[in-house]
Amino acid sequence: MIRSLLFIPANHPGMMQNADIFNADAVIFDLEDGVIASEKDAAKDLLVSFLNHFHMQHKKIIIRINNIDEVQTIIHPFIHGFLLPKADEASLLLLDKTLTSLEKKMKFDHLFHVIALIETPESVLNALNIAKIPRVTGLLLGAEDLATHLGVSRTLEGREIEFARNMVIYAAKAYQKNAIDTPYTDVNNINGLKQDTFNAKNIGMNAKACIHPNQIDTINEIFMPTQEEIDFARKIMIAKEKADLDGLGAFSVDGKMIDQPIILRAKHILEKIKD
Amino acid sequence: MILNRLNRKIPSPYKPFISDDAFLQDTYKPIPKQNHKGIVKTVDSISTLFDILKIKDGMTLSFHHHYRNGDLLLNKVLEVIKQKNIKNLTLAPSAIFPVHEPLVELIKAKNVDKIYTNYVNGPVAEAISHGHLKDLLIMDTHGGRARAIETGEIKIDVAFIAVSAADKMGNANGIDGIHPCGPLGYIYPDLYHAKHTVVVTDTILDALSKNEISHEFVDYIIKIDQIGLSTGIESGTTQMTRDPIQLKIAKDTVSLIDTLGLIKNKMSFQTGAGSTSIAVSHFLKDIMQTRSIKGSFASGGITASLVDMHEAGLFEKLYDVQSFDLTAVKSFKKNDQHLLMDASMYANPFYNENVASKLDIVILGATEIDLNFNVNVTTSSTHKLMGGSGGHSDTAYESKLTIITTNLVKSRIPSIRKHIQTISTPGSSIDVLVTERGIAINPKRADLIQRLKSSKLNIKTIDELYQMSLDIAGEPEFYPHKDRVVGLIRYRDGSIIDSIYEV
Amino acid sequence: MIYIKTIASAGTYESNDCIVTIKKADTLSIEIESVVFEQFGNQIKAVALKTLDDLNVKNVSVFIKDKGALDYTIMARIKTACKRLGVYHD
Numbered sequence: 001m002i003r004s005l006l007f008i009p010a011n012h013p014g015m016m017q018n019a020d021i022f023n024a025d026a027v028i029f030d031l032e033d034g035v036i037a038s039e040k041d042a043a044k045d046l047l048v049s050f051l052n053h054f055h056m057q058h059k060k061i062i063i064r065i066n067n068i069d070e071v072q073t074i075i076h077p078f079i080h081g082f083l084l085p086k087a088d089e090a091s092l093l094l095l096d097k098t099l100t101s102l103e104k105k106m107k108f109d110h111l112f113h114v115i116a117l118i119e120t121p122e123s124v125l126n127a128l129n130i131a132k133i134p135r136v137t138g139l140l141l142g143a144e145d146l147a148t149h150l151g152v153s154r155t156l157e158g159r160e161i162e163f164a165r166n167m168v169i170y171a172a173k174a175y176q177k178n179a180i181d182t183p184y185t186d187v188n189n190i191n192g193l194k195q196d197t198f199n200a201k202n203i204g205m206n207a208k209a210c211i212h213p214n215q216i217d218t219i220n221e222i223f224m225p226t227q228e229e230i231d232f233a234r235k236i237m238i239a240k241e242k243a244d245l246d247g248l249g250a251f252s253v254d255g256k257m258i259d260q261p262i263i264l265r266a267k268h269i270l271e272k273i274k275d
Numbered sequence: 276m277i278l279n280r281l282n283r284k285i286p287s288p289y290k291p292f293i294s295d296d297a298f299l300q301d302t303y304k305p306i307p308k309q310n311h312k313g314i315v316k317t318v319d320s321i322s323t324l325f326d327i328l329k330i331k332d333g334m335t336l337s338f339h340h341h342y343r344n345g346d347l348l349l350n351k352v353l354e355v356i357k358q359k360n361i362k363n364l365t366l367a368p369s370a371i372f373p374v375h376e377p378l379v380e381l382i383k384a385k386n387v388d389k390i391y392t393n394y395v396n397g398p399v400a401e402a403i404s405h406g407h408l409k410d411l412l413i414m415d416t417h418g419g420r421a422r423a424i425e426t427g428e429i430k431i432d433v434a435f436i437a438v439s440a441a442d443k444m445g446n447a448n449g450i451d452g453i454h455p456c457g458p459l460g461y462i463y464p465d466l467y468h469a470k471h472t473v474v475v476t477d478t479i480l481d482a483l484s485k486n487e488i489s490h491e492f493v494d495y496i497i498k499i500d501q502i503g504l505s506t507g508i509e510s511g512t513t514q515m516t517r518d519p520i521q522l523k524i525a526k527d528t529v530s531l532i533d534t535l536g537l538i539k540n541k542m543s544f545q546t547g548a549g550s551t552s553i554a555v556s557h558f559l560k561d562i563m564q565t566r567s568i569k570g571s572f573a574s575g576g577i578t579a580s581l582v583d584m585h586e587a588g589l590f591e592k593l594y595d596v597q598s599f600d601l602t603a604v605k606s607f608k609k610n611d612q613h614l615l616m617d618a619s620m621y622a623n624p625f626y627n628e629n630v631a632s633k634l635d636i637v638i639l640g641a642t643e644i645d646l647n648f649n650v651n652v653t654t655s656s657t658h659k660l661m662g663g664s665g666g667h668s669d670t671a672y673e674s675k676l677t678i679i680t681t682n683l684v685k686s687r688i689p690s691i692r693k694h695i696q697t698i699s700t701p702g703s704s705i706d707v708l709v710t711e712r713g714i715a716i717n718p719k720r721a722d723l724i725q726r727l728k729s730s731k732l733n734i735k736t737i738d739e740l741y742q743m744s745l746d747i748a749g750e751p752e753f754y755p756h757k758d759r760v761v762g763l764i765r766y767r768d769g770s771i772i773d774s775i776y777e778v
Numbered sequence: 779m780i781y782i783k784t785i786a787s788a789g790t791y792e793s794n795d796c797i798v799t800i801k802k803a804d805t806l807s808i809e810i811e812s813v814v815f816e817q818f819g820n821q822i823k824a825v826a827l828k829t830l831d832d833l834n835v836k837n838v839s840v841f842i843k844d845k846g847a848l849d850y851t852i853m854a855r856i857k858t859a860c861k862r863l864g865v866y867h868d
Contacts (some may be wrong), residue, residue: 013851014794017519017747028855041859042788051856056748057712191644213519217526659815684847686793687814748848751817 001169002026002178003223004216005062005209008033012045019059022213023220026060031070032085040066042222044074051076062115068095075102083140086239089130092116097134106108111138115180127171131230138178139168140209152172156192158199166245169204181208197222203205225269227253233266276774281649281698285771286760295704297674298768303537303625305425308467312490314444318497319357321475327470327495332362334432336422337465340394341371341437341449341456341597342430345507348437348475350377350500354516356386365389367429368422369461369618370663373397374507375576383407391429393420394663401767403761404660412660414653414775417461418622418669419594419767424464428769429456434469435601436462438488440478444489447635448610452478454505455597457577457607459487463617466492477502487611487615499724509600515557515580516550523553523678527732528638529562534730535723537635537676543707544590545631545670546638547549548599551680555638556580563589574616574630575666577603587612596621616762622669624767633672638678639667642693646737648702648717650679651695653764656688658696658756658778668767671704674714683710687751689744694753698773699764713740716759788858796844796854798855800863803839806830812844815839829853833866 006024007017008097010031017029031051035043047063056078064083065071068091071082092114114135118124119142128192130141143154143161152160165181172179179201184193193215197208201222208219225233235253240263243251251258276284279291295731318324331334338349349368356364356379364387371378371390381387383402388412394401405414414422423429438459440452449459454477457652466472473495474488476756494591516522528542532538538559546552555581563570564587572596573581579602585593586606594616598604604615619626642662643651650671655661671677690710706723708715713735716723727734762775787799796812810819821862822844829852830840840858842852860866 011790012792012795013847014792017794017848018711022519041861042855045858045861046851046854049857050852053850053853054848132807170532214517214522355810687818688846749818749821751814752820754816 002060002138002207004207004219006213006216007034007064007183007209007211009043010047011039013046013050014048017054018215019026020057020129020218022150024059024216025207026062026080026212027219028062028064028209030064031074031141032064032066034064042168044070048074048076051078062113068098071095071098071103074104075112077108077236079112080110081137081199082113083115083117085117085142086123086145087116087118088120089126089132092130092136094135099135100236111135115140115178117142118164118168119147119149121135124167127167128174130173131171131177136177138180138207139172140180141165141168141182141183152215156196157226165200165205173204178207180207183209183211184215185211187212187214191219194222225272229269230273233269236263236266237270279771281701281772282699283392283773285763285774287605289763289771291768292701292766292770292772293702294666295766296349297770298624301599301625301768303398303426306427306468308492309469311472311494313492316495318445318495321351321499322358323670324473324495324497325355326634328369328433330361330433333480334368335365335430337431337434337469338366338371339459339465340368341461341507341508342458342494342505344372344374344380344510345372345504345701346372346374346437346452347501347503348435349375352435352445353377353381356614357381359424360386362386362658363388365390365391367431369417369667371399375399377647379407385409389413391415391420391423392663393417394665396661400660404658404778406757406759406761408761411760412775414663414762414764414768416622416664417618417666417669418462418624418626418631419621419765419769421464421623422625422767423769424468425623426579427468430606431469432471433464434465434472436466436474437471437490437503438474440474440480440483441474441476441496442480442483445474445493445496446483447474447488447493448483448485449487449519449552450485450604451480451483451503452476454501454503456503456508457530457604457606458595458615459615460621461618462488463621471495473497475499477500482490505601505604506517508598508604511546517555520682521713522576524553524682524709525551525556528678528680529558531678531707531709531714531732532559532636532676533562534732535676535726538566538568538578541571542568542570543584544570544573545634545674547634547640548576548578551639551640553578553580555680556584560584560587560589570719571635574621574634575670576590577606577613582606582610585610594621598759622673622767624672625668627690629673631670634670634674636676636678637674638672638680638691641672641681641690643690643692644679644681644705644708645651645692645695645702645737646741648708648737649695649698649701650702650705652776654696656696657694657754658776660762660775664699664764668700668704670699672767676707678707678709680709681706683740684748687748689741689748689751691741693741695765696754696756697775701772708737708740712743715740753772783852783863786859786862788862789855790848792847792865794846794848794851796842796847796852796855798815798852798859799841799843800856800859801807802863802865802867803837806836807839808842809840809841812842812846814844814846821849825849826856827850830860833857833860835860835865838865850860
């Protein structure tokens, strides 16, 4: 499970060649909204050249494409996945088909992931069917575009996107996919970022996209389990082992009854910190 | 030319550098201090002073740089030199800044033939790089300059000491008056050993808040219109960096210090004035506050960020040799644990238990570093003169842990080279290099390598970092310089560590 | 009337980037202005020549105003400029 994704405009070599030094779990090279229309040709050439010639250190690379036709010109073994803007069920299925055929033809050593960018009212309402698509590994909420569709302003409190956040979370979790929160755009406001990230985490998001490297550490920290959660999870696993040996089904830790869902959550927490 | 122990060519009559601790075998022979007898004489102008002292060709005049780029005194003295057409002078200003541009003309016209300094930047640096100085530029460290003056190696005829206020008796300081500049750490060797000492100020008061300069060492006072610009002290980098790469380097540096278990009570710390240094202080402050750590002292040129840590109770004392901004100046006046540290007490290798020797950690910069950890802070990668050791070699040797922070590659230029343009500080004094793509530990610190073996830090060898930078940027061509030696880099103990050539 | 392009450019003058301006010409020529000219001038020229050769573009005069761009950037900007000029098609 990832925690942080960093957007990098694909026409900006200084940012692209330094993307790998930051601690984001994934980088999103952006060919779409991060590049003005007159430069989209240059951005594509730059991205392809970058993938072919620059030796990036280990990082999950995701490309936000403009449209599905672009995929075949930029597809590359170093790419992990694609972020499809204004994603809906139809376009995602088309992208899926396109990738399947390219994978067959070009014999890559891995399959490409897709992250669906949920930024229209329809895709919010249809989030469950989007999450169901096997190739989709995550849903990313695009609150800025969504707010425009709704005719509202964005706020830190986030009431205007509460429903959308929940839909993304429930849909993603129904199929064990990543629920990725929208970026916080005030890059100089670390306290605002913290609040926004906690708001997202506390209702079930497991990751957040960001638009500036200075935001990454805050996001990673918040999406990591706390030391208390880790200690408690360890206690649970130790108690479970003991209970299993003793042939006991139910057991308690620190006075709390521990049943299956809690055991599963403890396992997830310990897996998160393995990396 | 002969080769010194670092395999650098130096002119043959000079003493070659052997090692950073060779001075331990030397005997220190300081000359006696010159107390001045009689009453301090007030003189109405610099020009009159020149007449009284019969300042003539070939003499040595010294200055300090506490007003940094707001200094006005050196230029005023240069005006008089030009007017009286005095030639072949040696100047010993402790540092030279862009504001000293008028000196270029006097260099070209041979009014000034030789310069001793610790740091030089701007038009004067360019003029020297292009070979206009008739004799050599000798660059000392802060501690080395003190040593050279105290032993008489630099014989000063007249020391010009700019002060923000003086009293009628000749006592003076840098904190009273309209244009304060903070503690006058660099002046003391000049004050004690120059043949004639001249205090210059724009403010004469009946009484001073502190007598940092004692009248018994002063011969003359001159009052002029404006002694310097307090605002010129700030060199533009008073804000913490926003550059994400610099922030990463700063964070990783503090992580390293933490992993080594050095963030603890009574810790001592020094860093420079750049925006990355300020970021390091910021992250260190966070941790110290969270864990309620009380350090013993922070030292150096003092900045607002260090004052902030002192006032937050994180460092008990500040040892200050110069103020890098106005917050530091104000703090020096107001906080009684913000203390003056003179150049000798700070960094003279022959000063027993100098302040630098008590440092746990020092964080320094570099323009270039080679595979043996030798560092260049004197010239750019095209051999242009653009800085100088200052306290670099001093603190690097004395401090228990010396960390260099720099970008691995910046605008395609790699900082690690097989061969650097000049060596300012020897690799034996450097322990760790922190870059945005990894941390390299000097192999001679097997203890650090051992301690950091199983840490989460991104530890690489310096060769691995070098290869990385070649892979990213390609191999740069070594920029050639001419054969003529225009300057010497003099190590703390007076030996020559490298030569500076004409570009 | 058909407007025929005779000059095109690509890239920016930001740190780590370069502006490549290409004009149709009788023979191939490359002019470089770079903040790292002393150290990478020859390398930049070599990359430019190879890139144009790979693209099979011959009759152009190229002006590169460089601010420390790495090889991959120079190659990409040259390619884009050629495409914009119409002397190369993907």
